[in-house]
Amino acid sequence: MQMIDIEQLPGAATPPPVSVGGRYILDSDIAHEMQYHPADSAGTAQLKAARALVVRELLRQRAERLGLVEADADVDDQAIAALLEQELAVPEPSEDDCERFYASHPARFCEPTRVKTRHILLAAAPDDAEARDTQYHQGVELLETLAQHPERLTEFAQRYSACPSNEQGGELGWLSPGQTVAELDHALQHLPQGLHDRPIASRFGWHLVMVDAREEGQRLPYNAVADQVRRSLHEQATRRGLRHYLLALEADIGVEGVALDDDSGGALMQ
Numbered sequence: 001m002q003m004i005d006i007e008q009l010p011g012a013a014t015p016p017p018v019s020v021g022g023r024y025i026l027d028s029d030i031a032h033e034m035q036y037h038p039a040d041s042a043g044t045a046q047l048k049a050a051r052a053l054v055v056r057e058l059l060r061q062r063a064e065r066l067g068l069v070e071a072d073a074d075v076d077d078q079a080i081a082a083l084l085e086q087e088l089a090v091p092e093p094s095e096d097d098c099e100r101f102y103a104s105h106p107a108r109f110c111e112p113t114r115v116k117t118r119h120i121l122l123a124a125a126p127d128d129a130e131a132r133d134t135q136y137h138q139g140v141e142l143l144e145t146l147a148q149h150p151e152r153l154t155e156f157a158q159r160y161s162a163c164p165s166n167e168q169g170g171e172l173g174w175l176s177p178g179q180t181v182a183e184l185d186h187a188l189q190h191l192p193q194g195l196h197d198r199p200i201a202s203r204f205g206w207h208l209v210m211v212d213a214r215e216e217g218q219r220l221p222y223n224a225v226a227d228q229v230r231r232s233l234h235e236q237a238t239r240r241g242l243r244h245y246l247l248a249l250e251a252d253i254g255v256e257g258v259a260l261d262d263d264s265g266g267a268l269m270q
Contacts, residue, residue: 025053031049088242090234108232116211122135146210174215
């Protein structure tokens with residue numbers, strides 16, 4: 001990343017848009033960094049990219065002060081790791097902390113819920129508005145019939161479904177989270193047992209879903225998840241410590257043109 005000393009900019013009448021400790025981050029560098037920070041809008045991606053470069057430059061300048069990198073040299077991940085190991089002390093959580101965290105997050109430490117499911121996929125590409133509209137209305141009609149005659153789902157799956165499960169009458173078997181397309185997977189975690197009364201959209205089209213059975217995940221005993229609990233607390237403490245450390249560097253070194261906020265720690269991790 002090319003850096004420019006503001007004071008050396010000839011004829012610079014106004015401060016550059018983004019700078020760290022008097023060193024200017026080029027717009028072209030921010031534009032290049034944006035590819036690593038997908039967002040809903042170009043403006044948001046640009047802000048994330050600028051923060052990421054600011055964080056890296058703050059750490060580079062701090063590492064330079066401590067003699068971990070040479071003056072004006074780029075900072076690599078190894079140098080950043082050495083800097084944080086030296087300056088970011090994160091205490092290990094106590095056993096009491098771990099047990100309290102486990103007790104206050106019962107849903108977090110459970111076996112996954114399983115759902116026994118049948119479905120009909122009415123295929124339609126996401127960019128084919130006409131096909132999606134046609135298939136949606138067909139799905140509504142099929143659901144109206146299935147509401148009165150649920151036993152016909154096997155027949156309808158064999159006749160209409162574009163999923164390979166049509167050969168088994170739409171049977172998907174027992175599904176745990178992550179075993180089917182994301183849109184359907186998310187819906188299945190919340191659907192009650194029985195026929196869902198509306199088509200469910202996915203990138204593949206519309207799904208008509210029958211939940212035949214649910215097995216809610218049982219809470220795991222503390223001893224089985226103690227290491228996971230300890231890692232979760234340590235990660236939380238690391239994120240908090242990193243955020244405070246970066247904000248302290250921001251105040252000490254000085255940043256213009258962008259402010260680090262609550263996701264500044266995330267910018268480093270990206």
